[in-house]
Amino acid sequence: MRCFTFFDRVSRAFRDHGSNFKLLLLCTTLSGGGVLAYGEAIGASEAAVPEKKKVVVLGTGWAGTSFLKNLNNPRYEVHVVSPRNYFAFTPLLPSVTCGTVEARSIVEPVRNIFRKKTVDIQFSEAECLKIDSANRKVYCRSNISNNEKEEFVVDYDYLIIAVGANVNTFNTPGVTENCHFLKEVEDAQKIRRTVIDCFERASLPSVSEEEKKRILHFAIVGGGPTGVEFAASLHDFVTEDLVNLYPGIKDLVKITLLEAGDHILSMFDKRITTFAEDKFRRDGIDVKTGSMVVKVSDKEISTKEMKNGGEITTIPYGMAVWSTGIGTRPFIKDFMSQIGQTNRRAIATDEWLRVESTSNVYALGDCATINQRKVMEDIAAIFKKADKDNSGTLTVKEFQEVLDDICERYPQVGLYLKSKQMHDLADLLKESKGDVEKESIELNIEELKTALSKVDSQMKFLPATAQVASQQGTYLAQCFNRMEECEKNPEGPIRFRGEGRHRFKPFRYKHLGQFAPLGGEQTAAQLPGDWVSIGHSSQWLWYSVYARYKQVSWRTRALVVSDWTRRFIFGRDSSQI
């Protein structure tokens, strides 16, 4: 029994209240940041149905959380299993390594996320050990640090695998033992402590000048967006904050970025790559391209220099961060071999995110790849379905009737037309038939094959990014929400190899752009339509894009903005905690 005080009551009223009130108060509380934010609509349908389907979700990353946030059909009973009881906004991880943003500001407890939902959701903080797809069971073990590890088994009707990927060291000796990674929140915190450690070690009176240089050499392996952003953040941390606190050793600091390829940020536009390389050179960050790490000992990194004919060079270092490679978790490997998917990096799914050769297992995010079906594999079926009068030839009219279904089922067709600047499939058919009148074109199967022969070259694999995972989660939740509805009234494309239509439209990724913060308030952005923006404006664009992510709660938005404000006023903290 406790008596609620006035403060309590106001605070509770506040927390339980709607978005408008919060928006009002936040606008008053937080200065700057330009946050555009909107509340999350909680779709609620009240009717309880007797028999609930058991859905087990593995993982609380981008894909899993986005699925849970959007699921609102109360006919499911959901059990979430994840070793982390929070969702982390991973694009801000490099900011956490240097204290620009606090770790706690980028995480959101998952229980908060589904607390107000009408769907029955249960959470267990545990790792998945094994999936038994034959018996529809998942074996789990609590990872809570304690002597006795609790083990338990969960049954499912539907299994959703969204466990992400782990780091791939490519079996390079010494990486696991000596390098830091940058996948989890704990990694970022550990890096932060280690950076300060290095500065404190180099300040000890007994350390030689040469040893100081070694300790203050920060090596980053991998010139992708994460490695580049970390290098930039570290450089900002050193030049803006640490030089004032460690004036005696500031000139000994060196940052090296090692990239095996010819350029850093190779997935971006050439202009961005050049800009980043130039900026890093001006900043004094040593960018070594064509440099492949072959071994890491406790004090030295050995690299193979492609430019010098594969010569092995050894560099002393103080801290090394490995930010390259995507690997598969062991229990996922085991599951893949159960369902006959061996020698793959990720679980193959169809365009509806369902794991191939299973009926009730879905996989999304970094642990999965969509196996887009090729037009050429189905060409005979397509021909047969389109040729309604069984004449052995297709008219343009017949073709146009199935055109939308083709473009929906095989998105590469649309991409191919776009690349050829054609508006219509008929143009493509015309191309293969020469200058015949459009309306009178008729093709046989061989001619259709020729017309579509290059279409499959436009197939694109989706990148392993937060954006993809998040969109997949939302998509899958929408499918689950309307499962019964779509069983009755399917809304997907025609089944060319079967009867009727697919229940759902296939997943389609919408690229919203990609950002690469380069330090010093400069950010490079590659936006849809290959539009490139570099500089301060992109930094603000990135802030506002961040603030609009649906995964981000009101709480984390406010915390991140207040962290930015703190950093602006007081600089970054260098306490070793």
Place this chain on the structure above:
Amino acid sequence: MRCFTFFDRVSRAFRDHGSNFKLLLLCTTLSGGGVLAYGEAIGASEAAVPEKKKVVVLGTGWAGTSFLKNLNNPRYEVHVVSPRNYFAFTPLLPSVTCGTVEARSIVEPVRNIFRKKTVDIQFSEAECLKIDSANRKVYCRSNISNNEKEEFVVDYDYLIIAVGANVNTFNTPGVTENCHFLKEVEDAQKIRRTVIDCFERASLPSVSEEEKKRILHFAIVGGGPTGVEFAASLHDFVTEDLVNLYPGIKDLVKITLLEAGDHILSMFDKRITTFAEDKFRRDGIDVKTGSMVVKVSDKEISTKEMKNGGEITTIPYGMAVWSTGIGTRPFIKDFMSQIGQTNRRAIATDEWLRVESTSNVYALGDCATINQRKVMEDIAAIFKKADKDNSGTLTVKEFQEVLDDICERYPQVGLYLKSKQMHDLADLLKESKGDVEKESIELNIEELKTALSKVDSQMKFLPATAQVASQQGTYLAQCFNRMEECEKNPEGPIRFRGEGRHRFKPFRYKHLGQFAPLGGEQTAAQLPGDWVSIGHSSQWLWYSVYARYKQVSWRTRALVVSDWTRRFIFGRDSSQI
């Protein structure tokens, strides 16, 4: 080489700017909190003097930091050695355990503290291994987590020991292995993670009801201010935040406070003790007094129940926090045996904080106690000094001439007079001589002894609190600042046993009150003059007292207020990081 951006420049200008601008902006930025804050004056004397004295300071807690903050004589060359590169505002540690305040908000990097000082200060993050007082050397070892531990030796002219105390388990079996402590920032962070761990473990599907009850039983050993505040914070965390996130297990939570004595908060006024015990009873916190812990295993605590004739009871628990007992660090024990102070808990110093039987070592804070000199030890010397005409008797006039010196040198005299409601030492003399006219009193040595015989009963030992340590640090810095000045013109009391005067006035503690936050926005305060205040008003008093601490920087003040605001709006975070 880097080009500074506009943002950088503004941010730098801001950070390097004076207090008024910051105050202005902070008032705009932070809503609520009612912080009264003032800037720290940096005393600056520019003249450099050739031969600097080497001062080594061990520790960056309350005493050490307060010394460093107030030292401004550039004739010293200071080397600070501490295993922590930050100062922690320890009174807020219990708030950190439950996330009311973030760990980072209560710490301040020491390098920040002395960055702008004119005194030459060097910092090494290391532990002290051994003090060699004969050769004026300190042996240190870097505690940075790494394979090779750097060791080094520092010479000193003056040594200042301010290393605090460690936990005393009274050799109770199992405490070190199974209990959490609450001394350091890391301890508070670990407790926070463990609380969430317990809730997550108890939510696992495989755990039995009985086991859930055990896991959710939080036991706190020690009913002092820290234990009580932690119990209160934990109760608030559970009832205000966790019940919403873990609705299924909220009724299984139990908090027990074990105290060996008859009451909790026994150092406070009886009214506060009663109020706290009643409040805890209403809150459902089980307060077990007369319960002495004799053994702690991984799942059970064994206690000896004084009320039941010393019967041994065993209680299952999920998390145990040991917050009682003050112990001595091993190298301090070793140092004490070097200087012949064995079998003591803390280093004995004189009233000027100088370690007894040394000339250039000072000790302050929790690792030291002041050995207040007794009047009766010096009574003959006092008599001799006061009896200027060597008449063998003291007149009131003679006595009054040395009165101020006596009261300064032996503060118990003043306290005794106060307790007897006397205004003047003459009243005391009169008391022993009966109804003689004041002016004509004359005493011989035996009569003086009788008059002062009970004075020493008023001697008080200072508590091991942040307040004492902080005042001692300030005092010692002021002595060091004016060392040469006071050598020439001593300003202390007469040396009764020697010639001349003491250089400095002895350290005098000024008690500013003590707070005991009891949860639910209720705080008990015992203020100077035994004024007691309990309730919400004291909570705000505590907030404003906190904000006025000189140790607290602008940065930490703002961060704590913003944490309070965050908590008010969003509640406490339950992510396991």
